[in-house]
Amino acid sequence: MKERHLNNRPIARNWLIVLTAILLVITIGITVNGRAHVTAVENILGNIVRPVQAILTNISNGIAESTYPIRNVFNLARENEALKQELLEMQRRLIEQTLYREEYEDLKKLRKALNYAYRNNLNNYLTADVISRDAGNWYGMFVVNVGSDDGVTENAMVFNGSGLIGQVFELGNNWAKVLTITDVRGAVSFRIVDDVRNFDGVVSGRSTAEMVGYLFDPDGEVKIGDQLITSGLGVYPKGIIIGKVTGVKTNKETLLKHITVAPSVDFKQIDRVFIIPEINVIKE
Structure with missing residues (x-):
């Protein structure tokens, strides 16, 4: 211690x-x-x-x-x-x-x-959202979320604020498949927007961003930049914007004016559309 x-x-x-x-x-x-x-x-x-x-x-x-x-x-x-x-x-x-x-x-x-x-005096329209697209035909077809239960009918016209998109060609209770004017089966009769050169013709898709067609009248005049609208012949009413002419070429054998057209609708950016049931479309 x-x-x-x-x-x-x-x-x-x-x-x-x-x-x-x-x-x-x-x-x-x-x-x-x-x-x-x-x-x-x-x-x-x-x-x-x-x-x-x-x-x-x-x-x-x-x-x-x-x-x-x-x-x-x-x-x-x-x-x-x-x-x-x-x-x-x-x-x-x-x-x-x-x-x-x-x-x-x-x-x-x-x-x-x-x-x-x-x-365009289009009444009784329905709004619809795009819910799917055809993977193999991006420009040709898509499906919307309305159907026969909502009043949609076959051949009903489909459009948006830019112009004509196509028509309903297949239908379910709550869905509808739309065939666009850029599909190879989507032929549309047109008229040139001009007070003098109001010639008619037809354009159809080719599953790309452009359409092709021709004027009915061999003597008809068309030029690049002309705007085309529906003529009223066929399933679409008159006066719906289709697109603008981007190319003109005369067929040497038939002498018909062949054209390429850029649709007014951007088909890659479609997300919402309007549908006019076929029975409500008034044609001229």
Whole structure:
């Protein structure tokens, strides 16, 4: 027991030296503050404690430097979390803006189609969404989400705000398959929009973005840029926009004017259509 007490004496002595040195440093700091000269005793004490002060300073700096990476990790973690939250907020706003823009575009398309129906006296129309496309015939066919239960009939005309799309050729209770005018089976009779050159003809699809056709009258005149509308012959009423002429060539044997036509409808971007039941179509 006595031996353990003796062993503790050096430790107590060391702590006493350290505390004394710290008190001396504080005392010197207070007494020399604001004075140009110090006393001889203060000078001696300063020389004694300077090494101790340097050791304490180095220890303090060492602790600060050793803990800096740890503190830096916590700071980086907080910054990363803040950046993550900011990124999530930006993504949320971007999604909202995209949805608003899509809704705005849908409204514009709807308004355009309604105005088109009104101008062409197309009444009792139905709206429908495209729900699937024929993978092997992108331009030729698609399916919509209305059918006979909704009043759709076979041969019903299908259009949107840009012009003629095609007709219903297959029907179910709550779905309908649409054959477009760009399909090889989608022949449409047309008339040139011109007060003088009001010649008629026929165009049909070829399962691409263009249609081909010809004028009935060998002496008929047609030029690139002419706009074509339905003539009223066949299943479609008169006056529905078909597209514009992009090419003209005269057949040397028949002397007929053969044309290529770009449809006014973008068939790759069809998502909503209007359907006029066949029994309501008034032809001229």
